[in-house]
Amino acid sequence: MNRRAPQDQPPGRSVPRRFRGPFTRWPRTADAVLAAAMFLPAVLLEEAPGDAMAVRPVTGILQPVLLLFAVAGVALYWRRRTPVAVLCVALLAWAPTLGSSYSTLGPIVIVALYSVGRHAEDNRWGPFGVVAAVAALTVDGMLNSVPWGDIAFGAFVMSGVWYLGRRLRLRAGRAARLRQEQAAEARRIVTEERTHIARELHDVVAHRVSMMTVQAGAARMVAAEDPQGALEAMAAVEEAGRQALDELRHLLGVLRPDAERDGLGPQPGLADLPRLVAEICEAGLDVSFTNNIRTPLPARVDLSAYRIVQEALTNVLKHSGPRTRTQVHLRDASDGITIEVLDDGPGAAFQALPAAHKGPPGHGIVGMRERAHLLGGSLNAQPCPGGGFRLTACLPVTGEPT
Incomplete structure (x- = not known):
């Protein structure tokens, strides 16, 4: 059994939603703003004596150079769809300006390198792009007599941003595969x-x-x-x-079940719960049991109620251990019955353990919730504010599969 309830956890147990920045929420708008933000400094700024930056007179910009800057800046808008092509455009636009005062497309090339690492499907183009960008940076530095230390730092930045983008892409891929595996496991358990x-x-x-x-x-x-x-x-x-x-x-x-059956004879029901509680108590659990249900139940509801209590008690015994005080209450509701299993054990802390310390995933809450849903009911399971764990199931008498 496993107390984790994937996908449909109740509000009390929901994890905080991940922060979503503008590049995630509005990717096209953010890329357009980024393209404009990278284009304007490339056009308006130039290097001044003493490693300072000065504003370039707009009237003094050559028209071919302005066209190169515009092409490189606009290309950034498509950095997610065709990152390799964007990097090629940025490098080709940068090449004619190397060694001159117009050689200010380095930041655009850096953004293009990051985009290749983050969004390129083919891994082979990334290293080639880094080598080409570092070669262009080296040529520009040699023509402008830039110290080798500065050139090496620039090469480190260029290779670093590509590597950062690549790592983020790999991490996102692993997260997507994990979500798919969890969804497939949940579907398997439900089936x-x-x-x-x-x-x-x-x-x-x-x-x-x-x-x-x-x-x-x-x-x-x-x-x-x-x-x-x-x-x-x-x-x-x-x-x-x-x-x-x-x-x-x-x-x-x-569904239509397999013809094979586990055995003949009637399945257990609420009348068998005292015997189940006695067996659980013999295993070391301190269980108090009250059954205030007076309404005759259909066999499917009777059976599912028994199985939910059985799995809940097994869950407490497994994750909280012996000597855990557990209360089981069954009572009539307006349209069916209500089952409540409450314990004071530390089993809720099990969810915070690293995955490597947990056993293989079981059915647990997924199976119990599926039983309740198939009857048209609901099941809620969450840690109690003061410690312990509470499971509440509502099973209608006349429900149909949902």
């Missing part, structure tokens, strides 16, 4: 649980049909000598038949 539920209901229907056969045979044998007894037996057959049809309709609403 397996539905099959298990259908198999149990199959046994319920088979048991009722067997009872109908026995009662019909008894009615035939006593029909001549005891007509009243035969009528009572046939009335029991009629009632069992109605219940069997009701359970069969619900069974088909779940």
Whole structure:
């Protein structure tokens, strides 16, 4: 069993939503603003004596150079769709200006390198782009007599931004694969649980049909000598038949189970809970049990209620350990029954452990919630504010699979 409830955790247990910056929320607008922000400094700023920056007179900019700057800046808008092409455009626009006062496209090349690492599908182009950018930076530095230390620092920045983008892409890919694996595991658990539920209901229907056969045979044998007894037996057959049809309709609403069954005979219900509680207490759990349900329950609800209590108690025993005080309350509700399992153990802290310290994932809350949903009900499980864990299930009597 596992107390983690993927995807549909209740509000009390939801994790804080990840921060989403403008490049995630409005990618096209953010890229347009970025392109303009990189284009304007490249056009308006130039190096001044003493490693300072000065504003370049707009009237003194050559038209071909302005065209190169515009092409390189506008290309940044497509840095997500075609990052390699954007880097090539930036390098080609930078090349004619190397060694001159117009060689200010380095920041645009840096952004293009990051985009290649972050968004390029083919990994091979990244190193080639870094080598080409570093070569252009080296040529520009040598033509402008830039110290080798500054050239090396620029080369480090260029290679570093590409590597950063690549690492972010790899991390995002791993996160996406993890989400897919978790979703696939949740679907597998739900499918397996539905099959298990259908198999149990199959046994319920088979048991009722067997009872109908026995009662019909008894009615035939006593029909001549005891007509009243035969009528009572046939009335029991009629009632069992109605219940069997009701359970069969619900069974088909779940799914068509495999023909293989775990065994013959009736499935457990709420009447078997005292024996289950006694077994759990023998295992070391301190359980107090109250059953205030007075309404007769359909077999499917009776069975699912038993299984939910069984899995909840097993969950407490596994994650909180023996000597944990546990309360199990069952009561009638307006349209069905309510099940509440409350413990004071430290099992909620299990969720904070690293994945390497956890055992293989079990059905736990996923399976219990699926049982409740198949009856048209709901299940909520979350840690209590003062410690411990609370599980509440609402099972309608007349619900249908959802």
